[in-house]
Every structure is written in structure tokens, then in C-alpha cells.
Amino acid sequence: MKKPPASVWPLLCAAMLLCAALLAGAAVLFVADDAPAESVSVPTESASVPPAPAEIEPSLLPDTDSVSITIGQSCTPGITMLREGADGAEDVENQELIWKSDDPAVATVDGSGSIIGIGAGTCTVTAACADHTAVSAEIRVEVTPHADITYIDGILIANKTFSLPADYNPGVDSEANGALNEMIEAASGDGIALWVVSGFRSYNTQASIYSNYVARDGAAAADRYSARPGHSEHQTGLAFDLNSLEQSFGATPEGQWLAANCWQYGFIIRYQEDKEEITGYMYEPWHVRYLGKDIAQKVFESGLCLEEYLGITSVYAE
Numbered sequence: 001m002k003k004p005p006a007s008v009w010p011l012l013c014a015a016m017l018l019c020a021a022l023l024a025g026a027a028v029l030f031v032a033d034d035a036p037a038e039s040v041s042v043p044t045e046s047a048s049v050p051p052a053p054a055e056i057e058p059s060l061l062p063d064t065d066s067v068s069i070t071i072g073q074s075c076t077p078g079i080t081m082l083r084e085g086a087d088g089a090e091d092v093e094n095q096e097l098i099w100k101s102d103d104p105a106v107a108t109v110d111g112s113g114s115i116i117g118i119g120a121g122t123c124t125v126t127a128a129c130a131d132h133t134a135v136s137a138e139i140r141v142e143v144t145p146h147a148d149i150t151y152i153d154g155i156l157i158a159n160k161t162f163s164l165p166a167d168y169n170p171g172v173d174s175e176a177n178g179a180l181n182e183m184i185e186a187a188s189g190d191g192i193a194l195w196v197v198s199g200f201r202s203y204n205t206q207a208s209i210y211s212n213y214v215a216r217d218g219a220a221a222a223d224r225y226s227a228r229p230g231h232s233e234h235q236t237g238l239a240f241d242l243n244s245l246e247q248s249f250g251a252t253p254e255g256q257w258l259a260a261n262c263w264q265y266g267f268i269i270r271y272q273e274d275k276e277e278i279t280g281y282m283y284e285p286w287h288v289r290y291l292g293k294d295i296a297q298k299v300f301e302s303g304l305c306l307e308e309y310l311g312i313t314s315v316y317a318e
């Protein structure tokens, strides 16, 4: 190979310098190109993390948007809660609901959605999700009088002549219960201890109690102190037995306080002494019936039992 002439050396050096400069420039360009590639890799990594789940509100679907019941009847409409998920709507089980009636004088509703007819009229019962109170469903409730229930002068009657149907199941009347608590508190202030032995009894409970008494004492004896099913005043939700189911209770300070004062709280001693022929029941100094303050005062001041006051009988048809 022929050696390059000396005059070419400066040219070669210049070419080598140019090459070095070009390589350095390429390296700079390569680094410069690489930098944005690294910065876009950040969103690429975050794209592999699932997005934060959006708050999906559930919806409530009642089985029905309206119910019609009679006074004292109860019903529990079903309600389904749905939550829209990725796979479509799915049931949400064991979801806590808050139930409310906009007119408890027409119908009440308890925490499990059991609606009870209280008085004739219409109202709206609302179920709301406990953790999404803005999510709710409404059920229109119509309450009509029960054809087989007797009111005389506005007073619900349950005695031997007038019975209640088996599906009359109102539970303890809330107004009567409030008055009872007021009376117990007032008695306590007078140093008298009163307590509830028995309150509301359903038709079926009374049927069981009565048949036990008949088995023990025979029907004629049982009819003097225990009501046949449908005839018990305890099924009205307006009667309470207090302290002791012994006639001697009437002579105790508690029994005497009750007889003298219960009218002030809307109650009467329902089965008075020496009125068995009229009321159909033996003397029960422990059994009080709620009538409201006005009527209770009138009945008390009359000295009459409720049958005499209203001019009705209490005799079984057969």
C-alpha cells in the first residue's frame, strides 16, 4: 500500500476531527432522543393500575308501589336493592334500610319494614338505604276500616258480644303505651310501683291461653276469667295487666292508687267488682283499658262499667 503524501495529513486530521464531532453529535442526539422516551414511560406504567372505582349508587325496587290494608292488619312488602356493577345490576344483600311513615296515625312501620294499619286514610312509607340516605323508595299505603270491627261512639269494642277478626293484629297502641308510661312515672312519684305483666296479645296467643285454661278448669269456669280468641281486649292493643293477677291486688296501695288515678291518664279499671253479670268477667283490679283522657274521665265519673256507659251487652252468641 502506498503511503499517503505528507500534504494529505492535514486533510486526514480534519476529516477525523469531523468524524469525531459527528459521533459526539450523534451521541448527544441519541441521549436527547432517549430522554423523552424515559418521560413517557411514566404514564405507561400507571396505565397498568386499575382506575379508582367510582361511587356507584344503589337503587331500590319495592315489589309494589302501593298496598291496601285494613286497620290492625299488617303487611311487609318486599324490597330489592340493586347496585349497577361491571357485570350489570346485581342484588345487594343484607343492606340496612331505614323505614319511615309520613303519617303514623294512618300506618306505622317498624325497622324490618312491617307496615301496620292504624287509622283510616292514606300515607306514604319510605325505605331509604342506611348508607345512601338519598336513595329511597316510596310505598303508598291505603288504610280502610275493618268490616268486622265494632266501634261504638268511637270506642273500639272487644267483649263477649263483639269480637275481633283473627287478622286484627295491631300490636301495642303507641298512644296507650305512652299514657301507660306517664302513669307509671306519676305513680312512682307517689311512691307506688306499677309494672306491666301483660299487654298486647294476638288472636293466636289468646287461642293458646284460652285452650290451656279450658283444659285445666273446663270451659264454663274459663269463660269467667279468660276470653275466647277474638274476644280478648288485649287483642286491641289498648289493654294492660299490671302487677298481679290476684283479686287481692285491688286492696293493696298499688291497686287503690290505680283505681283512684288511672282515669287521669286515660285508663279505666275495665272489669269492676260486682259487675260480672254486665261485663262478662270477674273483678280484675289489674286490668286497665285505654280510652283517652276525656272518655276515661266521663266513664270514671259515671261510676258505670263500659258496657253500661255505652248501653251494650257482653254475652257470647253460643
Ligand SMILES: [Zn+2]
Pocket: 234, 239, 240, 241, 287
Ligand atoms: Zn287483662
